[in-house]
Amino acid sequence: MIALKQLYQGFRDPETIHNLAKEIALHAAKHDGNIYIMEVCGGHTHTIMKYGLNQLLPDNIEFVHGPGCPVCVMPKERIDHAAILASQPDVILVTLGDMIRVPGSQGSLAEFRAKGCDIRPLYDPMDALTIAKDNPDKQVIFFAIGFETSTPMTAVLIEQAEKQGLENLLFHINHVLVPPAIDAVMADPQAKVNAFIGPAHVSVISGAKLYRPAVTQYGTPVVVSGFEPVDVMESILRIVKQKVEGVAELDVQYSRAVSEDGNLHAQQKVDQYLTIRPHFRWRGLGPLNESALMLRPEFAHRDAEVIYRDKLDVADIDDHKACQCGDILRGIAKPKDCKVFGRGCTPETPLGSCMVSSEGACNAYYRYNGV
Incomplete structure (x- = not known):
């Protein structure tokens, strides 16, 4: 335990962070032009802001915050789906914590819970199995969200529901994928991104190979980074060195957890239960083809979107006009x-x-x- 604590203190060591900042500045001074780095994952955004890493960088390096937060990209109509489902008789809606407070067009799930709907935040998705067992006279609906990181857990949950014969556990699948989001960002004429910090946890599952098409197509460096401040600063340094050398390569800073191919067993499990959704609308990015997942047709008996299709005819809903x-x-x-x-x-x-x-x-x- 002490060794582990010392390890993570090392990843947050102020002297190391400042030394990296100095080295970044030395290399950045050799680059003619600005470097706009999109950190795709919201976890990286919080590390950058919490430790003030943006304040340590030279003027020609700027962070561009990306769409890598599964709660953030969920459009209002999908949240309305959750509220509609939770309002049905004898339904218990379960989902991950932050989703409870995201506003839909008729209010947040927290507000619907205050009106008497049985909506329960989960910290461990496997708790949905226990809730379904304890409430055999109810339909328990898991509102599943997340990028490639959390899809294996949903797949395992479906598998266990099948094995245990829990016919009252249904799923509303909202899992989205990173590569189409990168493509959408780069297709925007207002985009000025010319480098990426790749999500760490997604890469543990899908492997670093996930980003090779982006490197090739857009000529942008992609460095897969850990979440600690030293990780992020080292990843920025690797990006700056590539820009100075005039190359664009896929690089894995987070090599202690990320491989080229990722977790093949987890990928197989996801493919067994989930498949590509033809269309999905993202908040901010709009409709993106093949950018999300859905249940395979053979598991339609667990698909809340199929079973409650007559209730879920909701049009696309724009954000609040004042919200950017x-x-x-x-x-x-x-x-x-x-x-x-x-x-x-x-x-x-x-x-x-x-x-x-x-x-x-x-x-x-x-x-x-x-x-």
Whole structure:
């Protein structure tokens, strides 16, 4: 335990961080032009803001916050789906914590729970099995969210429901994929991204190979980074060196956990139960083809979207007009560009998902950088 603590203290060592900052500045001075680094994952955004890493970098390096927060990219109509399902007789809706507070067009799930709906936040998705066992006269619906990181857990949950014969456990699948989000960002004419910090946890499952097409297609360096401040600073240094050398390569800084191919067993488990969804609308990015997952047809008996299809005919719903969450998720605005940031929109009274989520950029700015 002491050795582990010392290891993580090393990943947050101020002297190491400052030495890396100096080396980044030396190399960045050799680069003609600005380096716009998108950290795709919200976990990296919070590390950057919490430790003030953005303040240690030279003027020609700028972070562009990406769409890598599964709660943030969930459009209002999908949240309305959850509220509609929770409002049905004899239904218990279960989902991960942050989703409870994201506003839909009719309010958040927390507000629906206050009205009497049985909505339960989960910290361990496997608890859905226990809830289904304890409530055999109820339909338990798991509102599943997340990028490639959390899809194996959902797949295992489906597998266990099948093995245990829990016919009352259903799924509303909202898992989304990283590569289409990168493609959408780069397709935006307002985008100025020319390097990426790749998500660490996603890469543990899917492998670093996930980002090779982006490196090839856009000529942008991608460095897969751990979440500690030393990880992020080392990843920035590797990006800057590539830019100075005029190359674009896939690099894995987080080699202590990420391999080229990823977790093949987890990938096989996901493929067994989930398949590509033809269309999915993202908050901020709009409709993206083949950018999300759904249950395979053979598991339609567990698909809440199939079983309750007559109840879930909800049109696309735009965000609050004053909220710039969509622009922030596309990397063309910063949280403080939004007129309601820290005023009408705070973690206690959020207008947009970027303020609700613990991985949201607005939440990170508010928590660590003030109004």
